[in-house]
Amino acid sequence: MNKKEVFKLAKGFRGRAKNCIRIARERVEKALQYSYRDRRNKKRDMRSLWIERINAGTRLHGAMRNENLRVCKELNTEGAPGSGYV
Amino acid sequence: MATKRCFQTLARQSSIFSPNPSLQYLHRTLKPHLQTLTLTLASTSQTPKDDHIWHSLILSPNTHFAFARSFSSNRGNDTASDEDDGVGDSEDEDGEISDGEEVLTANRREYSVEEKETEAAAIGYKVIGQLERAERVFKDYEPVFAVIQIGSHQFKVSNGDCVYTERLKFCEVNDKLILNRVLMLGSKTQTMIGRPILPEAAVHAVVEEHALDAKVIIFKKKRRKNYRRTKGHRQELTKLRITDIQGIEKPDKTAPAKPEKSPPGKTEKASVKK
Numbered sequence: 001m002n003k004k005e006v007f008k009l010a011k012g013f014r015g016r017a018k019n020c021i022r023i024a025r026e027r028v029e030k031a032l033q034y035s036y037r038d039r040r041n042k043k044r045d046m047r048s049l050w051i052e053r054i055n056a057g058t059r060l061h062g063a064m065r066n067e068n069l070r071v072c073k074e075l076n077t078e079g080a081p082g083s084g085y086v
Numbered sequence: 087m088a089t090k091r092c093f094q095t096l097a098r099q100s101s102i103f104s105p106n107p108s109l110q111y112l113h114r115t116l117k118p119h120l121q122t123l124t125l126t127l128a129s130t131s132q133t134p135k136d137d138h139i140w141h142s143l144i145l146s147p148n149t150h151f152a153f154a155r156s157f158s159s160n161r162g163n164d165t166a167s168d169e170d171d172g173v174g175d176s177e178d179e180d181g182e183i184s185d186g187e188e189v190l191t192a193n194r195r196e197y198s199v200e201e202k203e204t205e206a207a208a209i210g211y212k213v214i215g216q217l218e219r220a221e222r223v224f225k226d227y228e229p230v231f232a233v234i235q236i237g238s239h240q241f242k243v244s245n246g247d248c249v250y251t252e253r254l255k256f257c258e259v260n261d262k263l264i265l266n267r268v269l270m271l272g273s274k275t276q277t278m279i280g281r282p283i284l285p286e287a288a289v290h291a292v293v294e295e296h297a298l299d300a301k302v303i304i305f306k307k308k309r310r311k312n313y314r315r316t317k318g319h320r321q322e323l324t325k326l327r328i329t330d331i332q333g334i335e336k337p338d339k340t341a342p343a344k345p346e347k348s349p350p351g352k353t354e355k356a357s358v359k360k
Binding site: 035 | 303307
């Protein structure tokens with residue numbers, strides 16, 4: 001039954017959205033759309049988080065992330081972009 | 087692959103032509119196929135000698151299998167053999183692609199050459215070791231880590247870790263793997279950075295299971311346009327357990343903690359190798 005699946009997915013929703021099928025269906029559809037979009041956004045967000053951290057880490061040692069990446073590319077280590085690492 | 091087409095054309099030609107031209111054509115194909123085919127031709131056309139009887143008896147299931155497939159739907163087999171991967175072949179043979187191991191056996195039937203398996207394994211940056219039976223491979227935790235690349239994903243790994251990767255072909259459960267694409271090794275005293283990989287570094291792993299990921303619901307909707315699509319997806323994964331990291335000196339745990347802390351501080355040299 002689709003109603004059963006909808007209510008299963010609507011667990012934890014606020015107010016009537018977890019109890020009433022008309023409202024729950026709308027909210028669940030929106031939630032599934034968001035999850036589709038965010039599965040792609042998650043990759044972007046993670047990458048920007050890694051970049052923040054690498055930048056912070058390299059600045060502790062006096063360099064900046066741009067310089068670090070340039071150096072890594074010259075040394076042909078795994079830090080060079082395009083070889084799978086950020 | 088072209089080997090499948092050779093099988094069928096030769097099987098068809100063997101009934102018509104003498105075995106000599108087909109034998110010459112066979113020399114271009116792979117050697118293990120050569121033995122089976124020459125012996126089948128010898129058994130069918132000429133009077134079987136003692137050696138040929140022995141070989142043909144052993145290889146009879148393979149030959150019957152080949153003959154049966156050549157006489158049945160040829161067009162489907164030809165189109166399937168055009169593709170490089172075993173995906174088309176597996177669809178041809180079995181309607182079910184539920185088990186990863188069924189697809190494995192179908193692939194091995196089609197390729198059936200160890201060289202190809204190891205090449206494909208090298209692309210995924212692993213080498214298949216032996217199967218494990220009653221060995222004790224799991225050690226205690228050692229404070230050494232390695233950065234590994236499998237396919238396009240990189241992992242920081244230590245002894246006893248579990249890693250979920252994309253489904254690795256040509257692997258079965260309880261297979262030992264050696265992951266040879268190691269990008270970095272580290273311990274308390276040493277760090278080795280590879281450019282881009284470290285030669286002579288190996289990480290041993292054991293395939294724990296071939297599993298499916300949790301189900302992900304793919305839902306697409308365009309509002310006010312009466313368009314709504316729902317689809318479920320489960321990604322195929324392989325769970326690896328890392329057992330050993332080689333290529334770096336491991337700090338000895340056997341050294342007792344009783345002697346003063348100054349001598350160990352002096353003997354351990356902090357060296358960074360590139």
